[in-house]
Amino acid sequence: MKVIIVGGVAGGASCAARLRRLDENCEILMVERGPYVSYANCGLPYYVGGSIEKESDLLVATEATFREQFAIDCRTRCEVVGISSDEKTVDLKNHVTGEVTTEHYDKLVLSPGAAPIRPPLPGIDLPGIFSVRTVPDARHISEWLERGTTAPAGMDKYTGYQTVTKPQRAVIVGGGFIGVEMAENLVHRGLEVTLIERGSHVMPPLDPEMAKLVNGYMTRHGVRLELGDGVAEFKQAANGALEVVTGSGESHMADIVILAIGVRPETALAEMAGVEIGERRGFRVDEQMQTSNPDIYAVGDAVEVKDFITGEWTLVALAGPANRQGRIAADVIAGRDSRYRGTQGTSICQIFEAAIAQTGVSEKTLSRLGETDFEKIYLYPNSHAGYYPGAKMLAIKVLFRKSDGRLLGAQVLGEDGVAKRIDSFAMAIQMGCTIYDLEESELCYAPPFGSAKDPVNFAGFVVADILCDDMPITHWPDVGAGFLLDVRNPPELEVESVSGALNIPLPELRDRLDELPRDKEILVFCRSGQRAYYATRILNQKGFKARDVAGGMLSRSHTVSS
């Protein structure tokens, strides 16, 4: 059997190595268009930023690794220029020699990845505008950042314009993972960074109110955020700088522009092979990663996957799923019954000293689908025991199904312990946990690492209280002209207060019930929601109609649109 694998990075490389382990005798040819196989795509921003020092650190495995350890015929700078699925052949162009050869396959695995979107804007091809996809991309960005001088100099070899200073101003177009990571890394390199995002918030997979919390970390580190505005045009100014003109007519001067608008599945190979493309414009595959042609498999960022929660076809460009899909394709080719379970979208992104992570479905997605059988909570627990130094506040949003308590999604932001919590939630979602399972989870605790009641347990407690109607809740955007009761202590109100809210500190509540209306709903809040919960319990047992405003004052500033 001869298997040809097209694309030698995450999905393709995983498939090749796995297949060799399963079948020592099959012939494996892995071709990669670029100069490197198995490189650390996700490390590119950190290489630009300097925390990964050597380009060679990005190379997880080399052609030699594949040849020597796996007896795989591995060819770089080799591109598929034709596929005949009838003949079961591919035409391969060697970009070094220019030669085109034809190779037969029994099984073909396509792992072409997804390409950065480059909209056909005026000036998009000007020098100094970069995408971040490959090792050479990162190298070119680094070279560009190192060019120029700090004193007046001659003609720049790239632009033909006078260079005066080293690049100092960066404009990043797009606020997804790559855009946010590049912003951080360019700040680390000392650049002034402006990030332009067409949507209303950075990190589009997040819900807007959680993404809003990211803004603070960006702006505190000097990143200028231009949200709700897109690029209309790139121009070259007389001094060789780039001028980025936005849809709103703003103009931003830049010495370098990073395009991070998103990626789009590379489907040229699908067209060549005549295999089905799905509605989201990715390869359509079954749960065994098989395309519409039973001898052709596709894996990685180029394929559509089923959303683990909603069952929708979706595009998710993540390294973990790509690697698993590569393994599964290899398993199936080797005659094993492996199946892909769908993608949860578990992801994490460093934002300076913080991290933002998510897993499962967002409220945005549920709303888009017209789903109403869900509710959300916000909580702001410490990352570990508050009495041990270094505890940081986490901001957590949890989405769950009202009818049965099933956990649907979680978003976590903070400066400590984020990855730990999102992984617990991710594992819980994978196993179909309900919120009642989270109440009972036994997670690790010692003062430096957690709390006796972990934030994940707390999420369970809070939701269980809602589901059994111990704690009816509402949210700030829905408060309207309701009767607001603030149960914080007076010194807390001096920091920030809500106009029109009645203040009765929790310890006084039982004695001051006669100040409260019995004919209307009382919307109770405190700092984070805990004392408001206690107050809600008291009031509802005393015959009032009370609701807890989820997340208290801590959720107010980011859930109410300003």
Add this chain to the structure above:
Amino acid sequence: MKVIIVGGVAGGASCAARLRRLDENCEILMVERGPYVSYANCGLPYYVGGSIEKESDLLVATEATFREQFAIDCRTRCEVVGISSDEKTVDLKNHVTGEVTTEHYDKLVLSPGAAPIRPPLPGIDLPGIFSVRTVPDARHISEWLERGTTAPAGMDKYTGYQTVTKPQRAVIVGGGFIGVEMAENLVHRGLEVTLIERGSHVMPPLDPEMAKLVNGYMTRHGVRLELGDGVAEFKQAANGALEVVTGSGESHMADIVILAIGVRPETALAEMAGVEIGERRGFRVDEQMQTSNPDIYAVGDAVEVKDFITGEWTLVALAGPANRQGRIAADVIAGRDSRYRGTQGTSICQIFEAAIAQTGVSEKTLSRLGETDFEKIYLYPNSHAGYYPGAKMLAIKVLFRKSDGRLLGAQVLGEDGVAKRIDSFAMAIQMGCTIYDLEESELCYAPPFGSAKDPVNFAGFVVADILCDDMPITHWPDVGAGFLLDVRNPPELEVESVSGALNIPLPELRDRLDELPRDKEILVFCRSGQRAYYATRILNQKGFKARDVAGGMLSRSHTVSS
């Protein structure tokens, strides 16, 4: 309804607060023998060590909190001196006034905790010998450490002996959580620390070969470990120092001794109340935390719990379970159907720059139960992507059932990302995951936080390979006189090699098969087990009988007893 809760720390305090939230009208009396309620027991070693600076930081909630926020009659320095379960009364002694009063209850919740074991050794009551259970204990240790002078001085007010220097030498008796945490914290305070542990290793819940990895962290920081030796006697030397004489006849001089031999359920209340004590000498309760008397509940370190994996009755002194049990007792008293699912023993302990954590069952326990339907693996992955700075090697042991792949337990040690991995394993065990579920887990990945194939996934991959017989394994203690094949590269052998092993580097293996025997089993190893796995796959497909030595060279030094 009147509920009396005895014990105001983790289990009792959780029960009291929860019960008030569920029932605004019941009368709740919470009594605590000591001076504080709801204090951070687990923080005591860090208060002694100075990383928690103020004693008040240890007080999570005070009597006032319970009175004001929860309308709970909360009394400290108040001890139960009698229980009449027929009359449904308790006799309470106020330790300030000496007065004894009798209070009626409808429901009684006992949360007395567990007391440090103080064996009746000669000299155990000498001044300078401390346990670490309460805030006053920690305060007394701190005071003792601060006494003395750095210059010659007069008579010591405690011992009556001449004091010459501040305490400099500590002996810790017992190598469990408290002993190990105290060792770290006393080193932080500048003491020379000797830790004496009667068992063959520190951290008794761990398996010995994993505990062995802890030793390095202790000794590198100057802790002298005396394993396999117990204390026979404490003596006071002429200069006021303590002499700790061990069973083997060794003598260790100390200026302070910490007893951390373990804890024992406080069952005096069980005897007073006439409720059942189990075979492990803890309160016997059902899954609703009810004792043999339906009006009496017991929670926390004093109760026996069902081991989540083995179903055995066991004693586990952990804060998380105590808190959950308190909630459950409150729920049940308030008429709700909550049930305790058993204890997994999820725990974590900081050891200087590292952490050791575990969840589920240990191999020790499985062996003690005569269980044979299990296997183990060792893996040594990076805590996050190796190409991003700061990645640290984790040492992971995973136990699983051979017949169905169910995850039974995990132990993780390392300097980064330990809590994250143990919590993923803990959640997986809670949900009855198999190893095949771990293969498919979608955990968070970005270079600073993880890897595209997380260590948890890797555990799944490796075990799945074992279970489907792709990779037969063996362990170092079982290799005996087997034929050993080392597939590392020659420079690696210069660092450390195994005598008698044949070296064929993996890349040369396919060409040198004729050097290998076809008539006996070939036991293959490399550094961590990955290349050995590749080699095992090649060999077994080529008609040899090969096994992978689990964990490679990295597992050798700690799994083979020296």
